[in-house]
Amino acid sequence: MLDWGWLADHLGAFADRTVQHLYLAAVGLVVGFAIAFALGLVAIRRRRSYPPIAGAAGILYTIPSLVLFAALVPITGLSLLTAEVPLVIYTQVIFIRNIVAGFDAVPADVLEAADGMGYARDQRLLRVELPLAVPLIVAGLRVASVSTIGLVTITGTLGDRFGGLGFFIFEGYSRGFATEIAAGAVGSMVLALVVDAVLVRVQRFLTPWTRPPALAAERLPADAATS
Amino acid sequence: MEPDERALGNAAATVEFEHVTKRYDAGENGPGAVNDLSFVVPAGKICVLVGPSGCGKTTSLKMVNRLIEPTAGRILIDGRDISTEDPIGLRRRIGYVIQQTGLFPHQTIGENIAVVPRLLGWPASRQRERAEELLGIVGLDAARYRDRYPSQLSGGERQRVGVARALAADPPLMLMDEPFGAVDPIVREHLQNELLRVQADLAKTILFVTHDIDEAIKMGDLVAVMQNGGRLAQFAPPAELLARPASEFVARFVGADRGLKRMSLMRVRDLPLHAAVTARPGDDAADALRRITADPFPYLLLVDRSGAPIGWFDEAEIPATGTLSADAAVSMSPLFAPETTLKDALSMLLDNEVQAGIAVDRGGRVLGLVTDGDIAAAARPDGPAARPDAGA
Numbered sequence: 189m190l191d192w193g194w195l196a197d198h199l200g201a202f203a204d205r206t207v208q209h210l211y212l213a214a215v216g217l218v219v220g221f222a223i224a225f226a227l228g229l230v231a232i233r234r235r236r237s238y239p240p241i242a243g244a245a246g247i248l249y250t251i252p253s254l255v256l257f258a259a260l261v262p263i264t265g266l267s268l269l270t271a272e273v274p275l276v277i278y279t280q281v282i283f284i285r286n287i288v289a290g291f292d293a294v295p296a297d298v299l300e301a302a303d304g305m306g307y308a309r310d311q312r313l314l315r316v317e318l319p320l321a322v323p324l325i326v327a328g329l330r331v332a333s334v335s336t337i338g339l340v341t342i343t344g345t346l347g348d349r350f351g352g353l354g355f356f357i358f359e360g361y362s363r364g365f366a367t368e369i370a371a372g373a374v375g376s377m378v379l380a381l382v383v384d385a386v387l388v389r390v391q392r393f394l395t396p397w398t399r400p401p402a403l404a405a406e407r408l409p410a411d412a413a414t415s
Numbered sequence: 416m417e418p419d420e421r422a423l424g425n426a427a428a429t430v431e432f433e434h435v436t437k438r439y440d441a442g443e444n445g446p447g448a449v450n451d452l453s454f455v456v457p458a459g460k461i462c463v464l465v466g467p468s469g470c471g472k473t474t475s476l477k478m479v480n481r482l483i484e485p486t487a488g489r490i491l492i493d494g495r496d497i498s499t500e501d502p503i504g505l506r507r508r509i510g511y512v513i514q515q516t517g518l519f520p521h522q523t524i525g526e527n528i529a530v531v532p533r534l535l536g537w538p539a540s541r542q543r544e545r546a547e548e549l550l551g552i553v554g555l556d557a558a559r560y561r562d563r564y565p566s567q568l569s570g571g572e573r574q575r576v577g578v579a580r581a582l583a584a585d586p587p588l589m590l591m592d593e594p595f596g597a598v599d600p601i602v603r604e605h606l607q608n609e610l611l612r613v614q615a616d617l618a619k620t621i622l623f624v625t626h627d628i629d630e631a632i633k634m635g636d637l638v639a640v641m642q643n644g645g646r647l648a649q650f651a652p653p654a655e656l657l658a659r660p661a662s663e664f665v666a667r668f669v670g671a672d673r674g675l676k677r678m679s680l681m682r683v684r685d686l687p688l689h690a691a692v693t694a695r696p697g698d699d700a701a702d703a704l705r706r707i708t709a710d711p712f713p714y715l716l717l718v719d720r721s722g723a724p725i726g727w728f729d730e731a732e733i734p735a736t737g738t739l740s741a742d743a744a745v746s747m748s749p750l751f752a753p754e755t756t757l758k759d760a761l762s763m764l765l766d767n768e769v770q771a772g773i774a775v776d777r778g779g780r781v782l783g784l785v786t787d788g789d790i791a792a793a794a795r796p797d798g799p800a801a802r803p804d805a806g807a
C-alpha cells in the first residue's frame with residue numbers, strides 16, 4: 189500500500205525535484221541538439237562523412253549508462269558536467285539520424301525549384317530545407333526527450349544534488365520505502381509523457397501545412413469551375 | 416514599380432545557343448547529352464524543344480539558368496555570355512517552371528508565388544498584391560487560393576501556380592520544362608490556351624520543353640526538334656516543320672498525319688476567301704439570277720439587313736420574276752469564325768455534308784465562302800497559307 193500521507197508531506201520536495209529533473213534533461217537536450225545539428229549539417233554537405241559520424245554515435249549509444257557515469261567521475265568529479273556528458277552522448281545517435289533523414293526527405297523537385305529561382309545555398313537551407321525537415325527533426329526530439337528524461341533518474345548515482353525525480357528512487361531504495369520509489373518512477377514517466385505531448389503541439393504549430401487538408405472536398409468543383 | 420523591375424518588364428530577351436555541348440561523364444568521348452546545339456530564339460517568341468525521352472531537352476534548358484554548366488560552347492542572353500554572370504542573380508531574372516511543379520509545401524500559395532519578389536526584397540504589401548494579381552492572370556480566384564497550401568490543390572491548379580510563380584518578377588525569359596505534363600488532356604488544353612492568352616499580352620521569350628509534338632506545334636513560334644544524342648534535327652516554325660521535315664527522323668517524329676496537323680495550324684482567316692453572291696429578301700429575283708449565272712458557284716446567299724446569312728438559293732430555284740423571299744431559302748451552311756482552324760472547318764463541312772462554309776466576322780456578317788477544295792489546297796506542303804500563327 190502507498191503511504192499517501194508521506195506523499196502529501198513531500199509535495200514541495202516533489203516540485204523542486206521535478207524542476208531539477210526538467211532542468212537536467214533540458215540542458216542535455218539543448219546541448220545535444222546543438223552538437224548533433226552541427227554534425228548533421230556536416231553529414232549532409234559531405235555525404236561520405238555520414239557513415240562514420242552515425243557509426244560513432246551508434247557505438248557511444250551502446251555504452252551502458254552506469255559505466256559511463258562511473259568512468260567520468262575520476263575525470264570530472266561529481267559535477268553537473270559528469271551528469272550531462274552521458275545525457276548529451278546518448279542523444280546523438282537519435283538526433284543525427286533524424287536530422288539527416290529530415291533533410292533527405294525534402295523532395296528533389298522542391299530543391300531544384302529553389303535553386304532555379306535563385307535561392308543562395310544558405311537561404312535554401314534555412315528557408316526551404318529546414319522548415320521541411322522539421323517534422324522528422326521534432327520526431328527525433330520526442331524520442332530523445334523521452335529517453336533523456338528517463339536517463340536523468342540515473343544521475344541520482346552522483347549524489348543528492350542530481351537525479352531529479354530519480355532522487356526519490358535511490359532514496360526509497362536505500363530505505364526500503366516503496367511509496368517513495370513509486371513516486372519517483374511514476375513522476376518521471378508522467379513527466380516524459382507531458383513533455384512528449386507538448387512537443388506534439390509544438391510540431392503542429394511549427395508545421396501548419398502538414399495538417400490534414402481540410403479543404404480537400406472543395407477540390408473538384410474548383411477545377412471544374414476554372415477549366 | 417521598382418525601377419529595375421520596369422527595365423525587366425518591358426523587355427523580352429533574345430537567347431542564343433552557340434555550339435553548346437554537354438557531356439556528363441567528363442573524361443569520356445561518348446555522344447554526350449547535348450551535342451553542338453546552335454539556335455537563336457528572338458525576343459518575345461515561344462521556342463519549343465521537343466524530342467524523344469533522353470534526347471537532352473531538360474539538360475539544354477537547365478544550361479540557360481546555369482543549373483547545369485555546358486562542357487563546351489556558350490549561351491548568350493541579350494548578347495551577354497551567361498557564364499560571366501552571377502548564377503543567383505541570373506536565376507532571379509529567369510522564370511522557371513518544372514514538371515513536378517516544385518511548389519514549396521510549407522508555404523501558402525500566395526507565398527509560393529511571391530518567392531522571387533521576396534528574394535529580390537520587394538516590400539511585403541507589393542509581394543501580396545503581385546501574388547493576387549498573378550492568381551487572377553492564371554485563372555484562380557485569389558481570395559480562395561491565396562492562403563491554401565499546395566497539398567490542398569489539384570494537379571492542374573498546382574501547375575497554374577507554378578506558372579504564376581515563374582511570372583512573379585516579370586522576367587524577360589521563362590524556362591518551362593513540361594509545365595503541363597502531369598494533367599489530363601482537357602485541363603492541359605485549357606492551360607495551353609491560357610498560357611497563349613497570357614503570352615499574347617506579355618510577349619515573353621519562352622523556352623518550352625515537351626515530348627508531345629502536338630503541344631510543340633500548338634505552342635511554338637519556333638520548334639527545335641532534338642534527337643537522341645542531343646543533336647538538333649530541325650529548327651523551324653511549326654508550319655515549315657510539317658511542310659518540309661528536314662530528315663526521315665523529323666518526318667517520323669511529327670507523324671504520318673502531318674497534313675492534318677498542318678490544318679490545325681491554319682485558320683480560316685489565312686485563306687483567300689471567295690466572295691459570295693448575296694442578295695436581301697425583297698430584292699429583284701431577275702437581277703439576282705443574272706448575277707448568279709455569271710458566277711461559277713451556282714448558289715445565291717440570302718443575307719439580312721446587317722449582312723448576316725439567312726440561307727441559300729440554288730440557281731434553279733430562283734424565280735424568274737418577282738422578288739426573293741426568306742421563306743424560300745434553304746438550309747444554312749456551317750459558319751466559320753476567322754480564327755476557326757482549317758481542321759475544325761473541314762470537320763464541320765464533313766458533318767454537314769456540304770462543300771462550302773460561310774466565314775463570318777465577329778458581328779455575324781458574311782466575309783466570304785470557304786470550300787473543302789480551298790482547305791485541301793491550303794494544307795498541301797506548298798500551300799499558300801502555310802505560315803505559323805500559334806501564339807500570335
Ligand SMILES: Nc1ncnc2c1ncn2[C@@H]1O[C@H](COP(=O)(O)OP(=O)(O)OP(=O)(O)O)[C@@H](O)[C@H]1O
Nearest residue numbers: 439440447448467468469470471472473474475626
Ligand atoms: N545528372 C546526370 N548525370 C548523368 N547523366 C545524365 C544526368 N542528367 C541527365 N543525364 C543523361 O543525359 C541525357 C539527357 O537527359 P535529359 O534529362 O536532358 O533528357 P530529356 O530530353 O529531358 O528527357 P525526358 O523527356 O525523359 O525528360 C540522358 O541520356 C540522361 O540519362
Ligand SMILES: [Mg+2]
Nearest residue numbers: 472473474592
Ligand atoms: Mg526532361
